[in-house]
Amino acid sequence: MKNVHPGKAVVLISGGLDSATTLAQATDAGYECYALSFDYGQKNRIELESAKQLALDFAVKAHRVVHLGIGQLGGSALTDPSLAVPDFDAAQTGVPLTYVPARNTIFLSVGIGWAEILEAQNLFIGVTSQDYSGYPDCREDYIKSLETMANLATKAGREGRTLHIRTPLLHLKKSETILQGTRLGVDYGKTVTCYSPDERGRACNQCDSCNYRRKGFEEAGIPDPTPYLRAANQ
Amino acid sequence: MKNVHPGKAVVLISGGLDSATTLAQATDAGYECYALSFDYGQKNRIELESAKQLALDFAVKAHRVVHLGIGQLGGSALTDPSLAVPDFDAAQTGVPLTYVPARNTIFLSVGIGWAEILEAQNLFIGVTSQDYSGYPDCREDYIKSLETMANLATKAGREGRTLHIRTPLLHLKKSETILQGTRLGVDYGKTVTCYSPDERGRACNQCDSCNYRRKGFEEAGIPDPTPYLRAANQ
Numbered sequence: 001m002k003n004v005h006p007g008k009a010v011v012l013i014s015g016g017l018d019s020a021t022t023l024a025q026a027t028d029a030g031y032e033c034y035a036l037s038f039d040y041g042q043k044n045r046i047e048l049e050s051a052k053q054l055a056l057d058f059a060v061k062a063h064r065v066v067h068l069g070i071g072q073l074g075g076s077a078l079t080d081p082s083l084a085v086p087d088f089d090a091a092q093t094g095v096p097l098t099y100v101p102a103r104n105t106i107f108l109s110v111g112i113g114w115a116e117i118l119e120a121q122n123l124f125i126g127v128t129s130q131d132y133s134g135y136p137d138c139r140e141d142y143i144k145s146l147e148t149m150a151n152l153a154t155k156a157g158r159e160g161r162t163l164h165i166r167t168p169l170l171h172l173k174k175s176e177t178i179l180q181g182t183r184l185g186v187d188y189g190k191t192v193t194c195y196s197p198d199e200r201g202r203a204c205n206q207c208d209s210c211n212y213r214r215k216g217f218e219e220a221g222i223p224d225p226t227p228y229l230r231a232a233n234q
Numbered sequence: 235m236k237n238v239h240p241g242k243a244v245v246l247i248s249g250g251l252d253s254a255t256t257l258a259q260a261t262d263a264g265y266e267c268y269a270l271s272f273d274y275g276q277k278n279r280i281e282l283e284s285a286k287q288l289a290l291d292f293a294v295k296a297h298r299v300v301h302l303g304i305g306q307l308g309g310s311a312l313t314d315p316s317l318a319v320p321d322f323d324a325a326q327t328g329v330p331l332t333y334v335p336a337r338n339t340i341f342l343s344v345g346i347g348w349a350e351i352l353e354a355q356n357l358f359i360g361v362t363s364q365d366y367s368g369y370p371d372c373r374e375d376y377i378k379s380l381e382t383m384a385n386l387a388t389k390a391g392r393e394g395r396t397l398h399i400r401t402p403l404l405h406l407k408k409s410e411t412i413l414q415g416t417r418l419g420v421d422y423g424k425t426v427t428c429y430s431p432d433e434r435g436r437a438c439n440q441c442d443s444c445n446y447r448r449k450g451f452e453e454a455g456i457p458d459p460t461p462y463l464r465a466a467n468q
Contacts, residue, residue, distance in 0.1 A: 038305075066302035069273075073348045102347030105387045113336030114307045142386040149383045152376040153339045166431040 008032045008120035009061070009166070010111045015050030016193045017213055018126035018169055021181035024170045026124050027058045028184050029197070034118055035063040036111055040103075041071020046201040047192040066110055104137035108146060112163065116154045121163055123150075128169045128177070143167055147203075174216030182222055189225035202227045242266045242354035243400070244345045245294070248429045249284030251447055252360035255415035259402045260358050261292045262418050268352055269297040269343055273390045274337075275305020280435040281426040288424065300344055304334075338371040342380060345399065355382075355397055359432055360402045362411070363396055377401055408450030423459035436461045 009031035013019040026033050035058075037051040041104050048065060055063035104127065111123045127138040136142065147165040151157030169177050181188065193213045194203035205228045214232060217224035243265035247253040260267050269292075271285040282299060289297035338361065345357045361372040370376065381399040385391030403411050415422065427447045428437035437444050439462045448466060451458035 021278060066306065067301060068344075069301035070347060072298060072300065073344075100347070101350035101389075102336045102343055102384075102387055103412055105346060105383070106340070106343040109340040110302075110307075112339060113304060113334075116335035117307055119277055127325060136392045137387045139386070145379075145383040147385050148336060149339070149376070150336075152373070152379050153336055155335075155370055158370045172335055173385040226423070 006031050007122065008034065008061075008115075008118055009122035010034050010036055010115045010118065010120050011124040011183055012107055012111055012126070013051045013054055013063075014038075015047030015054065015191060016126075016209075017174075017188055017216075018128060018177060019051075020054050020126075020186050020188070020191045021177050021184070022124050022126035022168060023054060023058050023060075024181055024184035024186045026122075026166070027060075031122060031124075033058065033060045034114065034120065034221050035060045036107075037063070037065045037138075038068050038107055039065055039109070040068040040100075040106075043196055044192065044194065046197055046199065050190055050192045050201065057187070057190075059172060064114070068106065068110075070103075070106065073101075102137070102148045104135075104142075105146065108150075110163070111128040112150045112153065115163055116156045116187075119161070121156075121157070121161055122166055123163060124166045124168070126169050127167055128172060128174075130169075130171055130173050140167075140170060144168070173219070174212050175219035177179070178216050178222055182220075187225070189227070198229060200227075202229045204228075205230055205232045240265050241356065242268065242295075242349075242352055243356035243358055244268050244270055244349045244354050245358040246270050246341055246345055246350065246360070247285045247288055247297075248272075248360075249281030249286075249288065249425060250360075250443075251408075251415070251422055251425045251450075252362060253285075253412060253413050254288050254360075254420050254422070254425045255418070256275035256315075256358050256360035256402060257294075258294050258415055258418035258420045258443060260356075260400070261294075265356060265358075267292065267294045268348065268354065269294045270348060271297070271299045272302050272338075272341055272342075272344070273299055274302040274334075277427065277430055280431055280433065283393060283434065284424055284426045285385060291421070291424075298348070302340065302344075304337075304340060307335075311454065336371070337377075338369075339380065342384075342399070346384045346387065348388045349397055352392070353395070355395055356400055357397060358400045358402070360403050361401055362408075364403075364405055364407050372406060374401075377404070407453070408446050412450050412454045412456055416452075416454075421459070423461070427460075434461075436463045438466055439466045 011023050013035045035055045051175050129139045150163050192201050193209050195209050197206040245257050245267050247269045269289045363373045384397050426435045427443050429441040429443050
């Protein structure tokens, strides 16, 4: 059952597979979508082009790319030029080197602010705890806690116009996400998931992110449209 | 009793009276201080010069000014060129036009990230709920909730290296803050509190912020070193 007037929603989009699917889901559910992306010094800058294309494809009401100078604080292989993005290692446990400290919290905080300005009561983020990748800020207890905080942080929340953090992918496997997105018309060939793609957006096929994505397509039984630079190691 | 080795602390400094006092308190308590400021499109840009001077005066380990492009989202008289900063109105209730949606949450989120990178377990912010100014993100329940969230958001928090959000001014009146800071050597003549100072940092003496500050000095019985552009309205 589709709710035709669920209201406004801010949707965080990176240009990757998960957030593209999330935007498709929010659009399909009838939300009036406002897309938000971040230029935070990520090496994978081509993903912002992908985000802009997605915003057009799904005819969002507005798309903002907010600059955040957090790369200068260092600490992650995704932003720090002195750290190389590691190849996939199935035996790796714990939080990976690609973890950007507090990234989702920073992104969601800006989303909370924009939602209040727009009087939107929904904030979508495509986090998933299912394909475990070791990121602490992709788990359900974190999201619940952030929602509680958000409603104390804002004028809107204090006055009872509750903000809901929506995470439709939280309990989906990558293959399930791909099946849903395909049904909703996402062109995954336009999304960039790789941590270090080339300047044309072609994927390395070696990093964690490429691995989860490739296996997702295999499991879903859907042809993988990703432009790869080379064959996988395994 | 002074704890001589309380560890590292990230201290948010705006260049205003409250955060200058907070930095003085953290320094006096023996913390190894890392100062963090934000260039977020505020009209009061002169405060960043004041922040840089404070960082030097208190010999912090490092000072970072992080650019945040949140002004483009609009919604506040402090960043939106189309909205004038209102004069002080003692009869005003509710959240004022100078409220920047989710500002403290965004600032603290970046602070959480830097604290994790530095392996600091303390994050200071000079919020106060005492001189009530209508900001929802300056209250104790909000700060507690944010602390809970922060420790679920990060690798450090998940592994038991708890981050503490320190708010030494939370229950202090402005006059008490001024008395403490004066005792600790803060030169308040160098701090900028006004919402719309001139290019030399001289204060308007009309806005909410100027009013609370001026009355604080009066109540504390300490000569007010603020360079004012004109006499107060009342």
